[in-house]
Amino acid sequence: xxxxxxxxxxxxxxxxxxxxxxxxxxxxxxxxxxxxxxxxxxxxxxxxxxxxxxxxxxxxxxxxxxxxxxxxxxxxxxxxxxxxxxxxx
Ligand code: SF4
Numbered sequence: 001x002x003x004x005x006x007x008x009x010x011x012x013x014x015x016x017x018x019x020x021x022x023x024x025x026x027x028x029x030x031x032x033x034x035x036x037x038x039x040x041x042x043x044x045x046x047x048x049x050x051x052x053x054x055x056x057x058x059x060x061x062x063x064x065x066x067x068x069x070x071x072x073x074x075x076x077x078x079x080x081x082x083x084x085x086x087x088x089x
Contacts, residue, residue, distance in 0.1 A: 012053040012079060013071045014060060018042050020067035027068060031059035043067070 014034065016027075021042040027035040028043065033050030035043045051059070060068035060080045070080040 010049050010051075010053045010056065011072060011074045012056050013048055013073050014045065014056050015069045015071065016043050016045060017067045017069065020065045021063075022065050022067070024064050026062040026064065027059040030062055031055045035059065 016035070018040075023037065023041045023043070025037060025043075028037055031051040034045065034047060034056055036046050038044040057070055057080055060070045066081055068080070069078065071077070072079050
């Protein structure tokens with residue numbers, strides 16, 4: 001039997017840079033159980049496990065000012081923004 005009411009345990013941790021947040025709400029619209037708008041008009045964290053890893057990364061990628069960083073807690077790597085440098089020859 002599949003249990004759908006289990007809490008989601010995610011491995012991606014999100015961090016909001018309030019200095020970069022311009023209050024565009026994209027993160028709240030895409031992952032409203034993880035982010036909410038604070039009284040200062042900027043995003044704030046509600047619950048790291050509120051949304052799935054996929055939803056959290058989509059929310060971070062949708063931020064128009066790159067104010068959300070995503071860390072993979074299993075590996076310690078920064079998942080977003082991508083830090084890989086592409087060298088074109
Ligand atoms: S999407 Fe980015 S700018 Fe908009 S509220 Fe969220 S963190 Fe702030």
